[in-house]
Amino acid sequence: MSDVATPVLLEAREVTVRFGGLVAVDSVSTAFRAGELVGIIGPNGAGKTTFFNAISGVTEPTSGRLLAAGRDLTGAGPHRFAGRGLARTFQTPRVFTDLSVQANIEFGLKFAGRRRRKWIFWGDEVGVPWALRDAAGILRLVGLSEQAALRAGDVTPSQQRLLEIGMALSTRPRVLLLDEVAAGLTEAEVVAMARLIRRLRDELDLTVVWIEHAVKILLRHVERVIVLHQGRKIADGPPREVVRDPQVIEAYLGDEMSEDETVETPDASPTGGRA
């Protein structure tokens, strides 16, 4: 786990989201530190996306608090979260289909991404990473330079996925929340996506929180994993410890982890503690 000295960029304190009688997220507390690469997994309906919506301001939590870099943002609109350096992607890419790929990136640069520059003079915020300096830089980073002039509605779905990440980066974030970015991609595209995510963390020093339904690919790349089950957090720790957790195994029995997918972590046996 990260050492205690690195600052906490996003903290959730007993976040609960209720839809009528249904408790989608049940009192989840966690903190994301600078430079972490965290995965969130859980079976279908575990509340992963709802939790994401709560920590990005899209859904207001029923109770609990959200702190971004120590500032309380509970109940604030999504634009405030974006302004405090929290960027997110959506599960199905939500790009502005009528604008060009480049204009999609420029949109974020003109709003949440713009604030950053102003704050440099106050010494309040860190400078903008060189790779995020302009639309061309971001497009190069996500590998869409050649599609810059195309209409965003006309590029392939996997390119839209990359554009979605580029749009999140255009807000010049410190925390990047990725919602199932590898779903529906081919084997080769998934590998490229994982490489991109690692690069974002390693080179741009971003904190990345990554939800994925396909557990295998996620566990191979993250250093810490949070497991949600029926809205509650049942495990939080390094992948190789988490896969041995009896509660996690219980939650995943009958799900893909115990059937067709073997869990591969660098030094844990494939089927963990199932034996």
Next chain:
Amino acid sequence: MNDRQLLTRDLLVLFGLTGWGLSLPYLGSEFMVSMGLTCLMYVALSSSWGLFCGSTRYLSLATSAFFGIGAYTCAMQLEQLGWVATIALGAAVAAGVAIVMGAAVLHLRGTYFAVLTFGMTELIRHAVTYYEKSVTGTVGRVLAVVPERDTIYLTVLLLAVLTVGLSMWVRRTRLGLALMGIGADEQRAQTLGVNTRWVKLAGFAMTAAVAGAVGAAMSVRWTYIDPHTVFNPFIGFQTVLIALIGGAMTLWGPLIAAIVFSLLAETLRLQAPQVYMMSLGLLLILCVLYLPGGLASLRWDTWKLWRDDTRAWWKEKKREWTGEKAREKKRSREQRLV
């Protein structure tokens, strides 16, 4: 064309149209000036409607409320304040009402927003009627001192030009981009840092200010106003129809449609008032079905596309009617059996 060339083109077109508008009172007859006045009124109203409602897709039916508020402000204050100040006041009062109204209803979308804005228009109309009856003790107001015909015309022309100019300018600013983003995907725009609440309020107030100013300028044309005339929901509906038929998302669409409409209205209304309303409805249906981008999206290619479509359809029908299609089907079935 790049951005700069487009701006130059738009400015030139606006300049040219302004010139024509300016020359009308000197060249045209009384009838033409009156027609031009109606036309300019709808140019301003529907351009400003398109600026907010077109780009954000928040369908507001409150135009007549702002128009009426402007007209009443003028009726009450013209004698004390003078012409220019009255119009500015009309715009300001309408914008203020829009901010209060918007704060209450702008978080709703779609039909709810449309119905509520219409409901609020009716509320304002009845409130004004009640106030006039119980406090001032009259039904309508007579505007005794009115400016000359040319002054009214030039004011409305100026308002129309300013509105189109405003529309051009806003499209190039962050506000315009934010409005567009709200129309495309409001939540996505929010997560990219747009404070949608303020942007919507600003856009709505802008639309209302134009409608208020136009209402103030047009009220003197009637010399006698009552709530029924100036809060007429028809003004609001017609504004929406013109913007939709012309293409609410576009800069020139509302203007083109406003010209088409005033020509239609003035020529048909006298001879056959029903035909006017019918053609209005028909045009709307045709635009929604075949031209979702409005009249402004008509290009030479659109005609060609329609022509080719019709030809293909005709060819297919001809094959069917001559029995060619049936023969072909039979032939292919026989081939399969062999």
